[in-house]
Amino acid sequence: MLRLDSVSRHFGDQHVLDGISLTVPDGQLLSVVGPSGCGKSTLLRTIAGLLPAQEGTITIDGTPVHGVPERLAVVFQEYGRSLLPWLTVRDNVALPLRRRGLGRAARRAEAETMLERVGLRGAARRHPRELSGGMQQRVALARALVCRPSLLLMDEPFGSLDAGTREDLEDLLLELHRGRDATIVFVTHDIDESVYVGDRVVVLSPGPGSRVVRDLSVGLPGERDQLTTRGLPGFVELRTEVGRALRGR
Amino acid sequence: MLRLDSVSRHFGDQHVLDGISLTVPDGQLLSVVGPSGCGKSTLLRTIAGLLPAQEGTITIDGTPVHGVPERLAVVFQEYGRSLLPWLTVRDNVALPLRRRGLGRAARRAEAETMLERVGLRGAARRHPRELSGGMQQRVALARALVCRPSLLLMDEPFGSLDAGTREDLEDLLLELHRGRDATIVFVTHDIDESVYVGDRVVVLSPGPGSRVVRDLSVGLPGERDQLTTRGLPGFVELRTEVGRALRGR
């Protein structure tokens, strides 16, 4: 269980997060939406232990976290820069598998399998800079998924993808999520997406001093499907509600 | 008038663009959609004269272009990297105004006006790395808009923005476009957006060897409005058609 207790954060005299409290049960997929610049990425970095929380505490399963928690994976918003340019795509994806203690061949095999699942079968031996933006984003995604994290933080992971690829990957995420029981915090700016993938949607207020303004439980069936789920009345209702919260109404 | 005549491009032995022919009349806003990695960014770079077309020719108003054409502006997909980190946000935006021969104060004033229009009033004196992803993207947008280009190339310019900001900026783009008569090539992976902002939508086939598979004229009224336009039957029809072309059906 991930727990945030009135977490605040400022840069200089600019307040960004203002007392965020959240409890995310194990295995929940929490969508976070909020206006541009409100502090979503800052929130993820704080949870990841990359930025210290200046006030408040973050606990995982009851123990306060200092530094980077175990078995964490992150997809950064700046996916391009987060790939290491001197490694091939395959080696970038295989990188986090080191801590699982796998041999080199096993790591590579696993990386290639995951690359195939994100639709990058042919790109395994190329270098990140030879890929398109969307392909790079999928590499970053594959890298996060391959290490089977128990806490997965994703910052607009599908932002650079076309609708088709995006839907495929949303379904891939849901499938993997169902199979294991990782806790996922999923930042997106797409309202439909937040509802479609999330078990729960949290809406942040615009900065400075962002707070949680809405916390919605998504009561849709666990088995989701791009066509039917998006057509459900519950879905439309939820997305309207999220949209309204986002616009401050 | 921008004219592409069977433009082809490959990287090494990988074919990316395969004989793209397009004629974009002056003042048209052309939306380009296509699957991730199909070659949209490559197409824009080729038009911008940053990549040589290996086959075919590109002409503007009848004269073939070699190198970067006059009065061009580009919003790159990698907006973050495209900002110069050692300049403040304001100076980044004011940079293209130099070629208009404005004084320093005038350049700064104009830059600040544009920053205000993209909703970044308070961020003028900060440095790019102090901004969120979406804010950086808006800075890149402001930099492209501020120099009143006659040819504007935009590569997923709203990809990192929340729905609200995105809609505001779509409308800003349309408003500016109406006022002047720039030719705009607008790459997006959002089907609704391609129809909403475009006078015409071009769909590219998946690579390798991407071609134009669909070329739709958007017959919607020039005055557009987020709520009413998106509700029009013509709109829904068009987006379904684009979506179908994209899925190769």
Next chain:
Amino acid sequence: DGGGKPPSGDGRQQLTVAALPLTDSAALYLARDRGLFAKEGLDVRVQPVQQSIQALPALLKGQVDVIASANYVTYFQAYEKGTLDLRILAEGVRIAPHMMDVLVPGDSPLKSPADLAGKKVAVAVLNNIQSLTLNAILDARGAGRPVYRQILFPQMGPALDRGQVDAVHAVEPFETAIQGESGARVLLDAGSGPARGLPASGYITTRDFVDKHPKAAAGFRRAVEAASRLAAGDPGAVRTELPKYAKVSAAQAESIHLPAYPATADPAALRRLIRLMRAQGLLEKDVDPAPLLAK
């Protein structure tokens, strides 16, 4: 390395000697080539150096056993400062006429040594034997002293040519070369007057070496002194030996002025040098050379 100690294959004691490839070391090479060292049971290896001071670390480390043609001024200073517990095995050379000269360009306005006062004169090393002797000569004549500039011998010719200095204080064989190339003329014989007969260089080693290898030290001295006698008696022998080890052509060797090769070490001569050094501030304390001479 660490020569001197282990006898070589044929039972002779091996010695490494650092030497300058100049006229100063002629006796060393003569002694080697004429078998004088072999007669004393010594196997001498010569290690060329460019300046005698450069061999000091090697001497202290035991990489060389003896430094031939060691500049007395430099090594007395080292002794005084405590850097080296000096022992003199044999004398090297003493200053002879025209072994060093003060040269000026052919068309120089300087006509007599008295004109040198306040003028720029090039010497190879400042505050050393050259300025010491020139000052002594000028003082003796009651003439004013010049100011010295440091220029290595090979560059003295171009410097004089380009008017960067008014005169150069050169030694053989550079002296002859400069005269030949640029038509410089001799203003003053720097080996004359009080400079004449002054000891210039010697064969030196450490006290440690003399204590440990008294026999080798004595043998070395006998061989060098024999060679010096030979050189003094037959300058032709030196002139034929020179082109073999120095960068001097046979023609040059025929015409250059040689120094004097003293057959025995003389404390009185060394004392004269030390007095001069004291007078010109090159030594702060008195040094008694007698105990420094190896028996």
Next chain:
Amino acid sequence: MTRRQDVLLGLLGSAAAFGVCEAVARAGFVRRSYLPPASQVLARAVRLAGDPAFLDGIGVTLRAWALGLGLACAVAVPLGLLLGAVPVVEAAARAVIEFLRPLPSVALIPLVSLLLGSGTRTEVTLIAYASLWPVLFNTVYGLGETDPLAKDTLRAFGSGRLAVLLRVELPATAPFIAAGVRISAAVALILAVATEILSGFGQGLGIFIAQAETATDGTRDVLAGVVWAGALGLVINGVLVRAERRLFAWALEPRETAGRLRRGLRW
């Protein structure tokens, strides 16, 4: 730019430099023996290639160069990583380093010789000392320039400080370290020859030059030695550049993307 054009331009530049030297010497501002024309120097340098004793000397110098440079790299890279990665160590070592660094190797020759004796050990020590700094400082600067997001990425995947250092900072810094090694290689070569010249003791290219300097008309030989030193530098740099190109291809602009904007070339 094709390879051939590159080579042609290089030859053109070299020919121009050669021509200037030749013309200056022949113009008669100075006596021929004081500044011999480039052609004579070059001819002498070529003839030296057939002199086994001279080639032995080159071998000695190169050995000292390689040992010194290798020692410097072996010390400087780990030390640079330590200094760049652990601020406390950097803070502590800073004053000592800043004090040691400007100590001129030229002036240290006598002191080091007193400690280590004349010869290879002294030479190697001085070479290592002088060529330590470029590698060390380029390493530290390179670490400072590493993209913080790349570091965060590895940290987020649970890598410790050491793993981040080895897997992100070291590779990201590697091209910069290589530039430092290239600077050091030249410094080491200069030091190898200069130490020999100034210590005047032993064997090597520097001793050849020093001996030529004591001859009455040695300038031509001195300059022939200089030609050899320069040529060695040219070859060493060429080899290092080629190696870097191979190792750090990822850091180069992809040839095709950059198109006519491609300007990047390496030293």
Next chain:
Amino acid sequence: MVRRTALPLVLRWAVLLVAVACWEVAARARDSVYFPPPLRIARHAHALWFSGNAGHLFLTPAAVDTILPSLGRMVSGFVLAAVAGIVLGIAVGRSPRVYALCNPVLQFARAVPPPALVPVFVVVFDFGTPMQVASIVFSAVWPVLVNSAEGARATDPLRLQVVAVLRLTAPERLWFLILPSALPRIFAGLRLSLSLCLILMVFSELLPGSDNGIGFTLTDAQTRSDLLTVWAALVLLGALGHLLNTGLLAIEKRLVGPTASAGRTA
């Protein structure tokens, strides 16, 4: 590099003090003329250079004659080397033609040991300051040049495309993109150059015709076996180097500022 808080500052000096104290103890224990204890060196340096009257900032006439000329030559050599190195380095890093033209000659020149050039210097330059400054520049220019070229070469290709699209003129391109992105590396080169300048200053005062300066004092003391003065000169050089370097760091801090590594990609 290091955050400037009080702790590192204290630490830095503490470590230096401890190092000096160890040296003192070791030197006293061994009692060798070659390695005198630092206290004696300091006293000697004080007597030589810093025992003047207050009106001359406590500098003795010997210090004025020794330190100032050296410093002047060094600083002018450094400035010349820096300017030449940056200009040439950027040109060579960004223009394949200039690079191809100059590369062999520059690589050749870079490997030439200055002591071997004395015969040429004598013929080409005037004695004294011109020759000395020339020899300093000739050696100190290379690290700046190589690092500037490297920095210019490593300019982010995307950003090059950006300024191409913005149609900045060549000087603007240089000023707004290439220089700032190469700046950290240029400074790395400058710092190396600075220490080379000190080394070369010592060497240049060995050149024909030199008659003053720290290097001259040092070599003169060496030939006279006056090791105490040798050590004092070395310490003085170290202190000077430290001071100059601190100044350069301050300039760098101002110019490069906190944006040094922000958002750079390899």
